[in-house]
Amino acid sequence: MLDNTPKKDLKYVGKDVERIDVVEKLTGQALYTADLEFAGMLHGKVLRSPHAKARIKKIDVSKAKKLVGVHAVLTGNDLDYRVGLYLVDKYILARDTIRHFGEAVAAVAAETPAIAQQALDLIEIEYEVLTPFLDPKQVFDKKAPLVHPDLGSYSYVEAVFTPVPGTNIANHTKLRKGNVEKGFKEADYVIEREYTNPNVQHVPMETHIAVGKWDTGDRITIHTSAQSPFTVRNLFAHSFKIPHCNIRVITPYLGGGFGGKAGIHLEPLCCCLSKLSGGRPVRIQATREEEFSLLPCRSGLIYNIKTGVKKNGKIVAQKMTMYWDAGAYADYAVNVTRASGFSASGPYEIENAWVDAYTVYTNKPFGTAYRGFGHVEFSWGMERHMNYVADTLGIDPLEFRKINALRPGSKTMTGEEVVTNTGSVTKCMDAVAKSINYGKLTAAELAREKKTGMKIGKSVVALQKAPAMPPFTGTVMILKLNEDGSVTGSHSLTDYGMGTYTSLAQMIADVLRWPIERIRLPIENDTDRDPYDWQTVASKGLLLSGNAAILAAKDLLDKCYDVAAQALRAQKCDLDHDAEKVFVRHHPKSHVTYKQMAVGYAYPNGNAICGPIIGIGRYIAQGLTNLDKETGQGNPALDWTFGAHGLIVEVCEKTGAFNIIKVASAYDIGQVINEGSVRGQAIGGMIQGLGTAMCEGYIYNDKGQLLNPSFTDNKIPTSLDIPEEIDCIAIETPQIDGPFGARGVGEHSMIAVCGALGNAIEKATGAVLTHMPIRQENVWKALQSRSGKKATAKATKPAKAVKAEKPAKSVKAEKPAKATKPAGRAKK
Amino acid sequence: MKITLTVNGKKYQRDASETKNLLHFLREDLGLTGTKEGCGAGECGACTVIMNGKTVNSCLILAVEADGTDIKTIEGEAKNGKLSKLQVAFKKNHAVQCGFCTPGMIMSTRALLEANPKPTVEQIKQAIEGNFCRCTGYQQIIEAVQDASGQLKKKEGLKRA
Numbered sequence A: 001m002l003d004n005t006p007k008k009d010l011k012y013v014g015k016d017v018e019r020i021d022v023v024e025k026l027t028g029q030a031l032y033t034a035d036l037e038f039a040g041m042l043h044g045k046v047l048r049s050p051h052a053k054a055r056i057k058k059i060d061v062s063k064a065k066k067l068v069g070v071h072a073v074l075t076g077n078d079l080d081y082r083v084g085l086y087l088v089d090k091y092i093l094a095r096d097t098i099r100h101f102g103e104a105v106a107a108v109a110a111e112t113p114a115i116a117q118q119a120l121d122l123i124e125i126e127y128e129v130l131t132p133f134l135d136p137k138q139v140f141d142k143k144a145p146l147v148h149p150d151l152g153s154y155s156y157v158e159a160v161f162t163p164v165p166g167t168n169i170a171n172h173t174k175l176r177k178g179n180v181e182k183g184f185k186e187a188d189y190v191i192e193r194e195y196t197n198p199n200v201q202h203v204p205m206e207t208h209i210a211v212g213k214w215d216t217g218d219r220i221t222i223h224t225s226a227q228s229p230f231t232v233r234n235l236f237a238h239s240f241k242i243p244h245c246n247i248r249v250i251t252p253y254l255g256g257g258f259g260g261k262a263g264i265h266l267e268p269l270c271c272c273l274s275k276l277s278g279g280r281p282v283r284i285q286a287t288r289e290e291e292f293s294l295l296p297c298r299s300g301l302i303y304n305i306k307t308g309v310k311k312n313g314k315i316v317a318q319k320m321t322m323y324w325d326a327g328a329y330a331d332y333a334v335n336v337t338r339a340s341g342f343s344a345s346g347p348y349e350i351e352n353a354w355v356d357a358y359t360v361y362t363n364k365p366f367g368t369a370y371r372g373f374g375h376v377e378f379s380w381g382m383e384r385h386m387n388y389v390a391d392t393l394g395i396d397p398l399e400f401r402k403i404n405a406l407r408p409g410s411k412t413m414t415g416e417e418v419v420t421n422t423g424s425v426t427k428c429m430d431a432v433a434k435s436i437n438y439g440k441l442t443a444a445e446l447a448r449e450k451k452t453g454m455k456i457g458k459s460v461v462a463l464q465k466a467p468a469m470p471p472f473t474g475t476v477m478i479l480k481l482n483e484d485g486s487v488t489g490s491h492s493l494t495d496y497g498m499g500t501y502t503s504l505a506q507m508i509a510d511v512l513r514w515p516i517e518r519i520r521l522p523i524e525n526d527t528d529r530d531p532y533d534w535q536t537v538a539s540k541g542l543l544l545s546g547n548a549a550i551l552a553a554k555d556l557l558d559k560c561y562d563v564a565a566q567a568l569r570a571q572k573c574d575l576d577h578d579a580e581k582v583f584v585r586h587h588p589k590s591h592v593t594y595k596q597m598a599v600g601y602a603y604p605n606g607n608a609i610c611g612p613i614i615g616i617g618r619y620i621a622q623g624l625t626n627l628d629k630e631t632g633q634g635n636p637a638l639d640w641t642f643g644a645h646g647l648i649v650e651v652c653e654k655t656g657a658f659n660i661i662k663v664a665s666a667y668d669i670g671q672v673i674n675e676g677s678v679r680g681q682a683i684g685g686m687i688q689g690l691g692t693a694m695c696e697g698y699i700y701n702d703k704g705q706l707l708n709p710s711f712t713d714n715k716i717p718t719s720l721d722i723p724e725e726i727d728c729i730a731i732e733t734p735q736i737d738g739p740f741g742a743r744g745v746g747e748h749s750m751i752a753v754c755g756a757l758g759n760a761i762e763k764a765t766g767a768v769l770t771h772m773p774i775r776q777e778n779v780w781k782a783l784q785s786r787s788g789k790k791a792t793a794k795a796t797k798p799a800k801a802v803k804a805e806k807p808a809k810s811v812k813a814e815k816p817a818k819a820t821k822p823a824g825r826a827k828k
Numbered sequence B: 001m002k003i004t005l006t007v008n009g010k011k012y013q014r015d016a017s018e019t020k021n022l023l024h025f026l027r028e029d030l031g032l033t034g035t036k037e038g039c040g041a042g043e044c045g046a047c048t049v050i051m052n053g054k055t056v057n058s059c060l061i062l063a064v065e066a067d068g069t070d071i072k073t074i075e076g077e078a079k080n081g082k083l084s085k086l087q088v089a090f091k092k093n094h095a096v097q098c099g100f101c102t103p104g105m106i107m108s109t110r111a112l113l114e115a116n117p118k119p120t121v122e123q124i125k126q127a128i129e130g131n132f133c134r135c136t137g138y139q140q141i142i143e144a145v146q147d148a149s150g151q152l153k154k155k156e157g158l159k160r161a
C-alpha cells in the first residue's frame, strides 16, 4: 500500500463523501460540449449508408455544394486517411466500399443544422448493393465474402494481435494452459453448450459530440465528449501526420461514456470539415439514431464452452471458443477478444484450458469497448454453463462454483498465481448467498408464490475482471499550491460519471490532512494544460491515478517541508504538518503556513527562498507483461476485482413474464474509498447489466439493416424495471499496491448479472435460456419446450466424443439441454 | 412569430421560428443550456421542463406553442445561490453521476413533490419513468426524493462485510 496512514486518522477515505462536481450538475451550470458556443461555428451532418455492403458507383455533391449557407462538403474521395486504435482499418468516410449499415458516406458543414440537412438531401449517390457477410460462425467458410480484402496491408500492433489476411479474422487470440486433451480423458463428464449475445448499444444519455477547428499551419483544437483526450490526440496525430504539440483536445463535462466514447470518433470529420471551411469551428452532434449505427456498439458473441469435469465437481479441462461479431471495423473489438480470452473461464481455476477467440469482421455496425470489456458477454455463457454442469452432476450450483473458485495458490488462466491479497471470490459468493437466503424459499416467499401463482427462483453467480490495458500504462497527477494554501490538481483521467475525482480528492485530502474543500480537481481536461494519461477505461483509474495522487500529495508536502526546514532552521525529520502549516514537532509554535510558502517564502526583510510549490506524482503499472501469442501465458492483470451477484426472480409459467425481486451484489474492492460512489457504481452497473439481460439488443434483417435504432424499439431499463430490493456489499481484502488498498469496481457490477437472471429463471421454472436478451417471449418459448424433450445434452460418460480442434465446425446451438422438472423448490 | 413567455419568473420576448422546438429555443435563444437533449424524440426525458405546472418534454413542443406560458427550468430550482431541499437531497444521496439526466430528473421530481408532498416509492418510480438515467440505476434518485419529502428512514448505505 502506498499510504500507511492509520485508519483512525482517515477523515475522508472510506467515508460517504458528497461528490465534488455535484453542485454544477444539479443547477444545470455544468457545461457539456453541446452547451459551448464558438464564434462562427458551423454545423456538420453526416450522410449514412442504408446498406450493409455496397459499392459506391457514383456520388454527386455538386448540388449540395451550391446551396447557400453550405461551407464544406466531403466524400471519401477527398479523405485518404485511415484511423484505428490497434488495427488501422477505417477510412474517415467510406471510400468505394460500404461495410456496414449506417456508415458515413459524405459530410457537410453549413451555417445551420437545417441547411446542412438540406445539403445532405441534395447529394446524389448510386450504390451497387452486395451480399453482406453477417454470421461470424461462417468465418471458416472459404467462400465467405471478405469485409476487408486488404487486411494484409493494414498496420497493427504486432506484439499483441494476430490478424489473418485473406479471411475475416481481425485477430485470433490463443490460450493454451496445461494439457486439455489429457484433462478431457480424465474427466467423468464432458459437457458442451453454446451461448449467444447480440450487439448492444451503450446509450450514454449525452450522444457523441465534437467541435473541431483546423487552423492555418495545422493547428487543431477539438472540444469533444471523448473519454480519453490523449487517445484522441494520439490517433489524430498518427492519421494526419501532424505533430502532437499542434493538437489540443479539450473534454468538457461528459454525459456518460461506458466505453463508447473511449476511442476516436467524430473528431477527425469535424476537423476536416473545418479545414475546408477555412478554419471555422465545425460541430457534429450525433442524433440518438446515429448512436446506434454511425457510432460503435458492443460486439456480439457466440461462445462455445466444453467442460471436462470429475464426479466430485472439479473441472479438469475446458475448451472455450469465442466468435466475436466485431462488425465492420476492429476498433476495440480485437482487444476485447484478447482481454476476454484470458479470463474467459470466469473466476474459476481451470488446470487445463484452451481458448480460441476470434475477432470476426462482419458487415454490421462495429463493436468497441463497453463497460465490462467482453466480460458481460462471456460471463452470460459461462455462468449459465456453470449451472448446466452442476445440474448435470447433481451438485448445487453454488457449491460447484466454490469447489472451482480461484483461491490463494491457484493459477489463473494465464498462469498467474493468486495470493491472499488478490481478494476472495468465495467471500463474495457467501455474502450474497446469505443476503438472498440462497437454497431455500422463506415463508414469506412461499406465501408470495401462493398469492401470485408465480414461481420464485434464486441464483448466485461469480465474476472477475482485471483492467485490459497495455502493461506499461502510466499516469501523472500534478498538485499546484495556490496563494491561499489551497491546491488545484491537473491530470487527465476523465470523470464521465463514476465519481473517481471525488475519490482522488478524498485521498489527497487525507494525505495532506487538509479539508477536502481546499482541493480542486477541475472536471474539464485539456491536453495543452494537463499531463498525460493513457485512457479512462478498464477500471484502472482509481488504482493508477489514486497512487499518482498519493505520490503527488506526498511530493507537495515534501517540498513544503523543504521550505519550512530552511525557514525555521530545522531538520526535516523534526517537522510535522497539519491543515494550515508545517511546524517543528517539539516547538509547535515554530511554524510556516502553506499560505506563507505557496508562491515562495519571504523573510520579514523581503529576502525570499524557493518558488511556487508544485507536487508531482507519477505512477505506472508494474510487473505486467504482454501475453505469449501462442500460449496466452503471462501477467496481464494490474489487479483482479472479484464479485458475486445473488438474484431472486419470480416467473409466471403461463406467460413468461417475470419480476426481479432482489439483487444482492458483493465485490472485493480492497478498501472502500467512497461508500456512496461504490454503491452508485454497484447499482448503476447492475441495472445496466439487467438491461442487457432483459431487453436490449440489435435486431437486423437478413440484409444486415438495423431495424431498431431507437428507444422505442430498443428499450433500456427505466425506474419501473429495477428490482424491488437491492443490497450492496463491500468485501475489503487490501490490494497491496492499491491506493489505501483499493481496487477498481467501475465495470464489475455489470458482469455476470445476466447469467444470474437466466439461472434463476431456470431454477424457478425449468426454462432453459442460452441467448440474451431474455425477453418475456423468450421465456415463454423456453417454457413451451420445457417438458417432454429429453436432453440432447452432450453429457457423455466417460468422456470421449472430444470435438475437433477446428472451430470451423459449426456447433449447433443447443435447445433445452436438460429438461429438469420445474425446480425452484430446492429445500435444503 | 413573436412570442412572450415567462421562464423561471422572468419575462422574455423573442422572435421564434415556426419549426424550432422549445428545447432548442430555451438553449439557443435564451441561453438556458441546463435543459439537455438526449433523443429529440420524446423518449428519454432529458429535456423535461415544467410548463404551466405540468412536466413536458420540451423537445416535443414548438417554441410558438409556448407563447404565453409559464415555464420552469433547472436554472430556476436553486434560489439566491442556495440549492433547494430537493437538490440537497440529490447531493446527499449520490443521486447524480454524469449529471446529464439530472436537470430533467429534478424537474420531474419537483413537479411530483408539488402535486404530492409525500409520494410512495411506487409513485416516485412512476413519476420518473419517462426520465432515463443510464448511470445511477435510479435507486439513489428514489432515495433522494424520499429524503426530500422527509420519508427516508435511515440513509441507505453500502454494507461492509
Ligand code: FES
Pocket: B036, B037, B038, B039, B040, B041, B042, B043, B044, B045, B046, B047, B048, B057, B058, B059, B060
Ligand atoms: S430529448 Fe426530449 S425526450 Fe429525449
Ligand code: FES
Pocket: A205, A255, A256, A497, B095, B096, B097, B098, B099, B100, B101, B102, B132, B133, B134, B135, B136
Ligand atoms: S447520471 Fe448519467 S444519465 Fe443519470
